[in-house]
Amino acid sequence: MTERGFLDVAMQSAHAFRAIMQAVARPGRVLELGSDLEAPDPLLSSAAAVALTLCDFQTPIWLAPELRNENVIHYLRFHAGAPVTDEPGKAQFLFAMAGETWPAPALLMQGTHEYPDRSATLVIQVAGFAPGDVVLSGPGILSSEPFGVAGLNTSFWAAMVENHARFPIGIDVIFAAPGLVAALPRATEIRLLESV
């Protein structure tokens, strides 16, 4: 059996997109992302909402091994029509879980200096958010925004600092927690706090 997607695709995706867009526009701010869909384990419904709102036959998806099972693959193919690829470097959207296997951002589609938009979006499922890891600043942030994600370590943040250094090329990250979304686009400056 395939879990159902959005009951009302147009309404649910409009609401989900508004939350995702505001999250990308205001890096580090945690916003509500509710939806009426059901997601196959271990895909969170918020991550599934991101997939069904943004992905389709034009956007190859890569799934981390922990998320890659028959149900999830079938769900994404059935509801989004999105092809699932084994090659992270060819995926436009990648779904991973905090603390588990995730590809190094430098190996993903970075875009080019002529077309920086042709870059990957990494969606990371997380348990929750707690400020304390980093302080964010840059476009979308009035002065600075304390931010932190459960289950992500120093090496992740170091990789994201490098990602920002490559601007305007680079990847963008969306964090999906139960009922919540936050984002870290490449333009955001990241300052690591000592305690990480």
Add this chain to the structure above:
Amino acid sequence: MNAPAYNFAYLNEQTKRMIRRAILKAIAVPGYQVPFASREMPMPYGWGTGGVQVTAAVLTPEDTLKVIDQGADDTTNAVSIRKFFVKTAGVATTERTEEASVIQTRHRIPEAPLTEEQILVFQVPIPEPLRFLEPRETETRTMHALEEYGVMHVKLYEDIAQYGEIATTYAYPAKVADRYVFDPSPIPKFDNPKLDNCPALQLFGAGREKRIYAVPPYTKVKSLDFEDHPFEVQSWSEPCALCGSCHSFLDEIVMDDKGTRMFVCSDSDFCARQRGER
């Protein structure tokens, strides 16, 4: 699956997804023009089909939409776009800037300060600020890639040499977040300072040219200038003849067939509020 009787906000879901992906990349790379597969809309290109497509992709049924054309809510263009979204998205509409959650605009930024809760969507005819200096897209793309904006400075400096000041008064180029030079659409340069560090998300849609770009909230937008010729906005020697405001953008209008002229606010909602009519 139930097929809906109509497409919410006119566009089908696949088109909205494509536009939504472009919007997210536009926000992630502030000021960079993201190509998108612009669709035919049931209105001519000059009517802001790029802005309409961006608005369609971001609207939710709970939104309150304001549409302005040169500052006015009651032009044919503004009225027809407003009606279009009432019919296709069922949204509420308003003429009051502070009541709107989404504002689609042609050629102005409202005088009333915008908030974090608002989204401003600009209709853009020509998205490429370097177009008039270099018509070849491959060349302008390379110039943006290399951050090679010398020709733009040369053009502005030639203005100063010729006219004693920078002659550009509309679509005045600015640099976004210290990286991309962009065209803020044909707003008067009077509005350029409002782009800077604005709490609202600003999205730009060019339909015929198939480009979407963005200025995220609280982002630095610096109008190009020179140390010895700093950027200046237009000013008027008299206040608005209707409301007396000394700090709004004024249009010169002809009052009668004798050619009597006066200056009044271009932002009709702002002017009405100043007069205490709203």
